[in-house]
Amino acid sequence: MNHKRHPEANLVFMGRVVASYSHEIKNVLAIINETTGLMHDLLTLKKEDLAQQSERFTKSLKDIGDHVQRGQQLSTFLNTLAHAPDKEVNGIDLINSMQTVFALCNRLVRNKSLHLTFHSDQAPLHITTKPVECMHSIFCALEWAMTNSQPGTEIVFSTQAEKKGVRIEVTGWTERNETDEGELFQHLKRLVTTLQGACTINGKVMVITLPKHIDV
């Protein structure tokens, strides 16, 4: 993504996350579609053959239930994202915002054969901030880490409550060009600055700090 050519970068971010969601929800629907189709096919079998299919029906019903739940969770996260622009500054649960971005971007992570882990020492973690820019920053940090990781890498996000705010650490990424932090990192720094926070790289750890309450 060329951030300089997209002044409406928040819109681009939203678009990318929604694209990832829509791909995932299509897979959910495809699984439900094939599973119900299979159940329908089995019902057309002869009575004596159908009697042997009870285990298959039980498994199919479980698969459908699991994927309805998966779709429901994704839709709940999408709804959280959709309401982020309701107020420019608002009280949010940072943990929920991060889980939202990670759940909706799961497909992007998996497509690069990467793994994502998220630890938090406390939940919920309430801060007052700009919700859209906050989620955008998390997305950007994830995208930066993905860009700087080899397939198979586990990217780890963790949060810690501090006296005046929160500290987010990103570890696990494996590569970095020391002399050029790149446009994506500069974009992330600008975003975090609008949240009155800071973003640095210390050795193999990216650290993002955000204030508990943004000054408006």
Added chain:
Amino acid sequence: MTKILLIDDEQEFTGALAERLELRGYAVQAVDNGEDGLQAIENTPPHIVVLDLKMPGLSGIEVLKRIKAQHPSMPVLLLTGYGSTEEGIKGMQLGAYDYMMKPLNINELISKLQEAVGEQK
């Protein structure tokens, strides 16, 4: 019996689809990534490959290019979860027989499989 190779990372999807195709008289092998798909083609060449475009590891487009390099006449039917048709068209330009959007209509899938394999025979 027509042999179909399904390549898609959603195992519940390929599992159910494979059973539906088997009930209709096809022999189906399902794998969940491109590398295993390419290996399966070398081990037991299918009559047709049904290939998802978005997968971890080798992308569907990369798998398609490799199949076409080794087996130019093997028909490949693409599956896509995208709302747009761009990726499917790109795949057809690279030699795919056709593309279908998920979720699938089984009757449309069967028609396309028959057309593609019929044209080969």
